[in-house]
Amino acid sequence: MHAPDRSAIAELSREEIDAFLRTQRVARLGCHADGLTYVVPVIYAYDGECVHAVTTEGQKVAMMRANPRVCVEVDEYDADGRGSWRSVIAYGAFEELGGDAAAGTLALLRERFARAPVREGPRDLGGVVVFRVRLDELTGRAVTR
Amino acid sequence: MHAPDRSAIAELSREEIDAFLRTQRVARLGCHADGLTYVVPVIYAYDGECVHAVTTEGQKVAMMRANPRVCVEVDEYDADGRGSWRSVIAYGAFEELGGDAAAGTLALLRERFARAPVREGPRDLGGVVVFRVRLDELTGRAVTR
Numbered sequence: 001m002h003a004p005d006r007s008a009i010a011e012l013s014r015e016e017i018d019a020f021l022r023t024q025r026v027a028r029l030g031c032h033a034d035g036l037t038y039v040v041p042v043i044y045a046y047d048g049e050c051v052h053a054v055t056t057e058g059q060k061v062a063m064m065r066a067n068p069r070v071c072v073e074v075d076e077y078d079a080d081g082r083g084s085w086r087s088v089i090a091y092g093a094f095e096e097l098g099g100d101a102a103a104g105t106l107a108l109l110r111e112r113f114a115r116a117p118v119r120e121g122p123r124d125l126g127g128v129v130v131f132r133v134r135l136d137e138l139t140g141r142a143v144t145r
Numbered sequence: 146m147h148a149p150d151r152s153a154i155a156e157l158s159r160e161e162i163d164a165f166l167r168t169q170r171v172a173r174l175g176c177h178a179d180g181l182t183y184v185v186p187v188i189y190a191y192d193g194e195c196v197h198a199v200t201t202e203g204q205k206v207a208m209m210r211a212n213p214r215v216c217v218e219v220d221e222y223d224a225d226g227r228g229s230w231r232s233v234i235a236y237g238a239f240e241e242l243g244g245d246a247a248a249g250t251l252a253l254l255r256e257r258f259a260r261a262p263v264r265e266g267p268r269d270l271g272g273v274v275v276f277r278v279r280l281d282e283l284t285g286r287a288v289t290r
Contacts, residue, residue, distance in 0.1 A: 026222050030175040030184035039175035039184055039218035041232050073184035077171050087186050 012140030017088050020140060021046040021074060025113070027053075029133070030071035031094075033063040039073075045105075045112035050132040051092070052105040061129050064094035072133055086142035092133040102130035157285030162233050165285060166191040166219060170258075172198075174278070175216035176239075178208040184218075190250075190257035195277040196237070197250040206274050209239035217278055231287035237278040247275040 012020065027044045030037065040060050042053045051072050055061060064070060075087035097105055157165065172189045175182065185205050187198045196217050200206060209215060220232035242250055 026220065028173045028175075028184050028218055028220075030173075030182045030216070032177040032182040035214070036236075037175045037177040037182060037214065037216045038234070039173050039216045040234060041218065041220045041222070041230075069180070069182065071175070071182045071184045073173055073186065075171065075173075075186045077186070085186075089183070089185060091181075 008143045008145070010142050010144070012086065012088070012142055014138065016142075017138050017140040018046075018048060020076075020086060020088055021051070024074045024076060026074070027051055028073045029053075029060065030073065031060060031063040031067065032069075033066035036063070038063055043109075043113070045108045047108060050095075050134045051090075052108050052130075052132045054106065054109060054128060054130050056127050057129060061096075061131075064131070065096070068094040070094055070133055072135065080145075082145045084143055084145045086140065088138060088140040090135040090138040092135040092137075095132050095134060097130045097132060101132075105130050105132060153288045153290070155287050155289070157231065157233070157287055159283065161287075162283050162285040163191075163193060165221075165231060165233055166196070169219045169221060171219070172196055173218045174198075174205065175218065176205055176208040176212065177214075178211040181208070183208055188254075188258070190253045192253060195240075195279045196235075197253050197275075197277045199251065199254060199273055199275050201272050202274060206241075206276075209276070210241070213239040215239055215278055217280065225290075227290045229288055229290045231285065233283060233285040235280040235283040237280040237282075240277050240279060242275045242277060246277075250275050250277060 025043055026041050028039050029042050030039045038060060044051045044053045070092060072090045072092060077085040170188055171186050173184050174187050175184045183205060189196045189198045215237060217235045217237060220230065222230040
């Protein structure tokens with residue numbers, strides 16, 4: 001993808017970007033701190049403004065606390081078996097959540113996934129970090145073959 | 146993925162990492178320059194040491210020329226329909242290629258892909274950038290459900 005035959009590449013509209021982000025499940029989160037660039041997959045839910053996720057304390061949380069400007073990338077390759085693809089690249093700000101906001105994110109994730117990535121309620125969240133990335137710049141591209 | 150129920154997460158061996166990188170096709174390349182972190186999908190071929198790819202002049206090439214330290218992330222989610230996943234996160238150095246090295250990368254990509262991402266030979270490579278990322282640190286994780 002993003003290969004040389006660029007002639008067939010179409011830009012996605014904001015509506016198409018939103019629809020795509022609502023259907024996909026795995027985003028790759030790019031963060032950078034102390035000279036290190038790190039890309040990590042996260043299961044997410046999208047509400048039209050933010051990508052919501054839950055994780056544990058660790059490298060990506062430490063990096064996003066140090067530098068909240070992150071990149072969120074979502075793609076789908078060859079879902080039709082003909083080599084078509086689409087990808088969305090967005091930028092945004094990491095926001096760590098607690099209280100009602102965290103409960104809202106957990107409810108959104110539960111609603112989105114039949115097999116919820118978080119099984120416990122917000123009262124059992126020891127070591128768990130609930131966060132969202134508020135997207136402020138989104139671009140999308142697609143090639144249909 | 147990388148969700149709270151970490152108990153089931155297994156570290157991949159170097160052999161498992163290599164095997165996984167050889168079967169996958171899309172890597173997410175994380176780069177950083179001038180305060181911007183950027184994640185972009187690339188179709189790649191892996192030779193056991195480097196991730197090889199071809200692209201056109203643009204944002205990611207400009208960023209990798211400015212800061213060649215990049216992150217390469219490859220994942221597969223739910224290939225079995227039960228929510229299993231694996232991911233590899235690697236760090237490495239961007240190397241822009243010309244001459245015989247570029248021809249070698251193009252041959253590797255042609256061999257890897259039945260539907261080759263580059264249709265022309267190296268003599269028609271106007272505007273095309275051939276590169277590899279030499280991986281110097283690789284980690285892999287998997288959850289089998």
